[in-house]
Amino acid sequence: MDFAHDYTRNAAVLLDSLKGHRAELPYSQMRGGAYWASDRLAKTLWVLEQIASSSLHYAGRKNVIWIGSGFPELSARLLSPEDRHKLTAVISETANVLFDARLAIYTINPTGLEVTPTLLDGSFGDATTGELLFESLAPETGGKILRLQDNVNEEVASCTEDGSAYYTLTYYPSNHVWDGQFRKIQVQRAGRGLTARVRRGYYAVADSPPSDEQVDAAFSPALMSPLPYRALNVHSTVTPAESGSGKYLLRIDRDALYWQTLDSGKKRCEVTVLTATVGAGSKFTTHKVRELEAVVDAAQLQKAPDKPIVFNFVAELPSDTQAVKLVVRDSTNGNVGTAQISKDRIKLR
Numbered sequence: 001m002d003f004a005h006d007y008t009r010n011a012a013v014l015l016d017s018l019k020g021h022r023a024e025l026p027y028s029q030m031r032g033g034a035y036w037a038s039d040r041l042a043k044t045l046w047v048l049e050q051i052a053s054s055s056l057h058y059a060g061r062k063n064v065i066w067i068g069s070g071f072p073e074l075s076a077r078l079l080s081p082e083d084r085h086k087l088t089a090v091i092s093e094t095a096n097v098l099f100d101a102r103l104a105i106y107t108i109n110p111t112g113l114e115v116t117p118t119l120l121d122g123s124f125g126d127a128t129t130g131e132l133l134f135e136s137l138a139p140e141t142g143g144k145i146l147r148l149q150d151n152v153n154e155e156v157a158s159c160t161e162d163g164s165a166y167y168t169l170t171y172y173p174s175n176h177v178w179d180g181q182f183r184k185i186q187v188q189r190a191g192r193g194l195t196a197r198v199r200r201g202y203y204a205v206a207d208s209p210p211s212d213e214q215v216d217a218a219f220s221p222a223l224m225s226p227l228p229y230r231a232l233n234v235h236s237t238v239t240p241a242e243s244g245s246g247k248y249l250l251r252i253d254r255d256a257l258y259w260q261t262l263d264s265g266k267k268r269c270e271v272t273v274l275t276a277t278v279g280a281g282s283k284f285t286t287h288k289v290r291e292l293e294a295v296v297d298a299a300q301l302q303k304a305p306d307k308p309i310v311f312n313f314v315a316e317l318p319s320d321t322q323a324v325k326l327v328v329r330d331s332t333n334g335n336v337g338t339a340q341i342s343k344d345r346i347k348l349r
Contacts, residue, residue, distance in 0.1 A: 006228060041071050041087065041133065045094045048137070052101035054227035056336070060102065063143070063163035065156055067108045070131035087133055095140035102168075105137045106159035109147040142197040178206035219274050219289075222327045222336050232256050232271075232337025234328050235308070238317060238346060246317030246346075248275065250292075250326070250339075251308040258332035259301070268295045274327040275315045286316040291331070321346060 005017040048064070055062050098105060109131065135145045144162060146155045169187070181204050187196040222229045233253035238246040252271065259267040270293045279285040292311045317324070324341040 038083075038087065042090070044134070045090060048103075048105070049094055049097050050221060050225050050227060052097045052103050053221045054225055054229045055103065056101045056231065058101075058230050061142075061163065061166055061168070062101070062103045063106060063159065064103055065106045065108065065159045067110055067152065067156075068134065069109050069111045070107075070134040088136075091133060091136055092140070095137055098137065098141045103141060104143040104163055105141045106143040106163070107135045107138045107145050107147075108152060108155045108159070109135075110152050139197070140200075173204070175204070178204050180205055219272075219327050219329065222338050223274060223276060223284075223325060229327070229336045229338040231335035232328050232330065233308075234326065234337035234339040236324075236326050236339045236341060238324060238341055240317055240346070241314065244316060244318055245314050246324075248311075248313050248315055248326075250311040250313070250328070252311070252328060252337070254301070254305070254307070254309050256330070256333075256335050256337075257309065258330055258335075260332070261298075262295070265298055266295050267298050267301050268293060269309065270331040271311075272329045272331055273311075273313070274329075276325050276327075277316060277318055277321045278323040278325065279318065279320045280322065282322070285318055285321070288315050290315075317346075 004021050005014055008014060048066075051064060131147075135147075137143075138145045144159065146158065149155055173183070175183075182201055183204055184201040185198055187198050189196055233256065235251045237249045239249075241247050250273065254269075257269045257271070259269050262268055270291060272289060272291055274287060274289050276287040277285050290313065292313065294309050294311065296309075322343050324346065326339045326341075327336065328338070329336045
């Protein structure tokens, strides 16, 4: 996945950044057939999960407009019932990740009023299966499916308008028996012109503190993803020190941190910080995980609400470092933020 540009409201900047990113299909995926189409679908779902993970704890609803014709090679005659069941299960899991991140998917098929699609092997086939597998993400996440139209610009505008205004309804189940069973959800509307887009239900699983494996799973995508994680607003600088180490100054916006009230009346927060250095060939050369805490007076915390919480620590900084990436996770609420220090901001001795 290639990251073109960070969040911006400037359309001209986005268009300019896209000039250096040509749309192309990897050679390994140019062959036809169900296997290669399944591989393309898996990579597509992986990208969507990366987008969801990067914005999981970012407040508000996020809309993703995905333009594509689905996966025509995945026709019903090429997929066995078992394969279809597996693909449907994987898509359902991805839909749950997107829903938890409040990420609504809008799918637009740019082929317009196509009548008889053909497969890559030149034969005529049923593209419905491949299209529906991909489009099924939209209603499960609160988005829409747009197809059989000939104006992509109007469809994009329609998606943007549809996702610009919304209400989010939440509730706590009265049934506290967490047996893992699926429970259906139904929302009844009163009044004309109202549409409720809700997931069909949920699995009754009680919340529990994350295991070490789950914490590791939260760090790995954030470290490898080119997308910034913004649940925590993180900024960092590093000054080279002796013996291949660096002095790090880490600033974190306090609003997204969980603050525990101690018996003394003071406030305490705790974060887990992963520091990784990148060397030649964009390969990670060192990494270190540490726990940091801050304890401050409650009055001081309220006095300067806009002032970030500052941490200082020492970590490795090899002489061949090209960049440093930091992943910060609140140890209680799970909010994750990332920061990257580029080579031009590191003055190595």
